[in-house]
Amino acid sequence: MPELPEVEVVRRGLVELIVGQTVKNIYAIESPKSLPVTQSDINNFIKKAKITDINRRGKLLIIYLSSGYCLIIHLKMTGQLVYRSSAGAKKFGAGHPNDSLIGQLPDRSTRVVLELDDGTLYFNDQRKFGWINLKPKDLLDEIKLYKTMGPEPFESTEHDFIRNIKKRVNSKIKPAILDQAVIAGVGNIYADESLWMSRIHPESKVKDIGETRLKKLFLSVVEVMQLSIAHGGSTDRNYVNAKGQRGSYLKFAQVFRRDNEPCPRCGTIIKKIKVAGRGTHFCPKCQVMDE
DNA sequence: CACTTGACCTGTCCGC
DNA sequence: TGCGGACAGGTCAAGT
Numbered sequence: 539m540p541e542l543p544e545v546e547v548v549r550r551g552l553v554e555l556i557v558g559q560t561v562k563n564i565y566a567i568e569s570p571k572s573l574p575v576t577q578s579d580i581n582n583f584i585k586k587a588k589i590t591d592i593n594r595r596g597k598l599l600i601i602y603l604s605s606g607y608c609l610i611i612h613l614k615m616t617g618q619l620v621y622r623s624s625a626g627a628k629k630f631g632a633g634h635p636n637d638s639l640i641g642q643l644p645d646r647s648t649r650v651v652l653e654l655d656d657g658t659l660y661f662n663d664q665r666k667f668g669w670i671n672l673k674p675k676d677l678l679d680e681i682k683l684y685k686t687m688g689p690e691p692f693e694s695t696e697h698d699f700i701r702n703i704k705k706r707v708n709s710k711i712k713p714a715i716l717d718q719a720v721i722a723g724v725g726n727i728y729a730d731e732s733l734w735m736s737r738i739h740p741e742s743k744v745k746d747i748g749e750t751r752l753k754k755l756f757l758s759v760v761e762v763m764q765l766s767i768a769h770g771g772s773t774d775r776n777y778v779n780a781k782g783q784r785g786s787y788l789k790f791a792q793v794f795r796r797d798n799e800p801c802p803r804c805g806t807i808i809k810k811i812k813v814a815g816r817g818t819h820f821c822p823k824c825q826v827m828d829e
Numbered sequence: 830c831a832c833t834t835g836a837c838c839t840g841t842c843c844g845c
Numbered sequence: 846t847g848c849g850g851a852c853a854g855g856t857c858a859a860g861t
Contacts, residue, residue: 539854571837597855615854616839647839665838667855683856709832718856726854775841775853815834816854 540613542597542691542723543766544777544785548619549594551780552601552659555621559654560588561603564670572649572663575672583607583672589654596687596722602675610671610681611661616647616776617668623657640782664776688719691760699756703744711747712740713814715759724759727772727794730819732758734793739825740811740818746827765790793819 540548564584566573575584587603594600599619601609611619620640643660644651650661650670661670671681679685689698699721706714712733715724724732733740735758738751747755766772771785774795778784788794792802797810797819806823 541855612855614856663838664840665853667838706831713833716855814832817852 539615539725539727539774540597540617540771540777541725541728542594543728543763543787544771545594545597545599545613545723546767547771547779547785548613549592549599552592552599552619552621555623555657555780556654556659557589557592559656561585562653562655564650564652566650567644567648569649569663569666571669572661572666573670575670579672584609595684596690596718597725598681598684598687600678606675607672608675608678610673610678610684612668612683614663614665614667614669616662616664618647618660618662618776618778618782619780620660620662620778620782621657621780622660625656640778683718686719688717688721690722691724691756691763694721696753696756699759700749700752703752707743707745709744710740710813711738711742711744711755712816712818714744715755716814716816721756721759723763726816726818727774727788727791728759728762728766729816730794731762731791734820734825735762737825739827740813740820742827793821795819 561584564580583605587605589601590604591602597612599611620643622643645662647662647664648660649663649666652659673680688702702720703714712729714720715729732755736751736754738747738755766787769785769787769790770779771777772787773784774788793808796808799808801808801821801824804821804824806821808819809822810817810819812818
């Protein structure tokens with residue numbers, strides 16, 4: 539469920555909280571797949587390394603270490619990265635207590651613990667789909683997803699988007715924009731929201747959508763993601779930022795999880811269907827199949 | 830090759 | 846109340 543905006547909000551929090559700190563240790567708790575890294579690599583390239591920077595690529599988070607290696611993190615659906623300073627809340631602030639979804643840490647969903655100078659970063663992941671991997675920074679391409687990742691929405695143009703999506707002419711539009719090779723970082727929430735904004739039916743075939751509307755779709759992806767980042771991302775059930783706080787974007791969502799409510803644009807009741815195996819919310823009146 | 834479907838997981842919710 | 850099954854969705858492997 540964490541998509542580009544949620545990962546970006548986590549990244550910004552972590553930059554504030556952990557860049558400059560030195561790693562004391564990292565270990566998995568009863569979930570080796572969450573940290574597919576050998577003990578000797580941990581000893582040689584993670585322990586005693588300093589955290590120099592944190593980047594994001596699509597939904598991937600990249601923590602750079604002074605050893606020349608980096609930690610690559612994918613939160614998948616239920617991953618959380620929550621920092622607790624050893625000095626307690628007074629040092630960094632715990633945020634508004636009502637915003638916090640997190641209690642004592644580690645909890646039963648904690649899969650990996652990263653011990654730092656001044657605190658601890660907990661990787662919680664209820665469903666164990668996420669992971670933390672280690673790669674030399676020059677070999678990020680060994681992560682398949684990284685290698686095939688399409689352009690960043692905020693650093694590309696509608697021309698890049700249209701060129702990429704036209705490689706999938708026979709696909710429906712919804713699975714096409716969920717394809718990370720077409721554009722990086724779109725997941726189910728922002729797919730539904732941007733298709734609503736650009737008035738495209740999620741089952742439209744890519745080949746039936748004109749360039750004007752594809753351009754509008756790209757601009758809608760950018761717009762909904764920027765709005766979401768401004769509201770701290772979307773908390774559907776699990777998502778929290780690096781301080782354990784929820785995001786509030788779903789209050790502003792127009793269709794996602796609003797089936798049986800009226801469309802904010804035309805009043806027609808929003809439907810929920812399955813497209814390419816994903817729950818899909820749309821307005822059956824103002825989202826059309828073609829131009 | 831293009832595209833679709835199932836597996837990976839666990840917690841929650843629904844109906845009986 | 847307890848229990849089975851459906852559902853949630855990001856990505857990869859396998860299937861059409």
